[in-house]
Amino acid sequence: MNWEPLLAAALAVRDHSHSPYSQFAVGAAVETESGEIFSGANVENRSYGVTLCAERSAFAAAVSAGHRRFGGVAIATASSPPAPPCGICRETMTEFCEPEMPILLCNPQGERRLTTLGELFPEPFRFAAGETSSA
Secondary structure, X not given: OXXXXXXXXXXXXXXXXXXXXXXXXXXXXXXXXXXXXXXEEOEXXXXXXHOEXXXXXXXXXXXXXXXXXXXXXXXXXXXXXXXXXXXXXXXXXXXXXXXXXXXXXXXXXXXXXXXXXXXXXXXXXOOOOOOOOOO
């Protein structure tokens, strides 16, 4: 996988983060199975539950454009080492991605950590066999 376009997109969109409360700007870029890249930044709100994480923002943009299969995700933070996604974002990714999906964590200083969704989130929520959603 060529990570450079995803890294560039994640780092660039991080500059558009709205993070006045945490001061923790995050950018994420997801590559679809067809090679398109969608990006998103975190958008905080004074009512913390309304905050939208960068990863969910990127996935929402891709899914809204009709995509359901993904090849990789790059996540950019300023922290050292680069920070992994939160639990809600990990759950969101498991809705559309296999455990083997690669995730590249990075920061503007050039640090990188390559992992997989399965390594970051080994036991996602799943319906039991035969069970259906009540929604």
